[in-house]
Amino acid sequence: MIFDHQDEILLDTNIVIYLTGTTTWKEDYTPLVEGKRLYVSFMTLAELLEHAYQKRLSERKIQLLVQTLKLDHTILPYDEDVCHRFAWIRSHRRNKPISVPYALIAATAMTHDLPLVTHNARDFEGIDGLKIITKYQA
16 A cells, blocks of 8 residues: 655654653654654554553553554554565665664555654665655764
């Protein structure tokens, strides 16, 4: 499924955390997402759930986390196209290995032709065709 991304963006996990928290980065990234249709990868949901379980949140709080995420974001599932892109990304980044979560998030963005908003642009360098939006340059 390909989306017209003029007003649509995929958020990296760190951006979801910043936008729902009280960090100073919230102020920087809020203008980038206002008025846009927001997407997240299934991998972002998995990372947020992992963090919730590590913090030993109650099942009620975990369900609330998922419900809240779904209110503001469309969660894009994995599919065969994402798997092919993931494999391509990992095989082409052999000289600069990329983690499985980052590769899955990048693959989701590329499969759906969405720019990726991330605070960790450096982690996604060298992926041909991936559009990155960031406020942080290291």
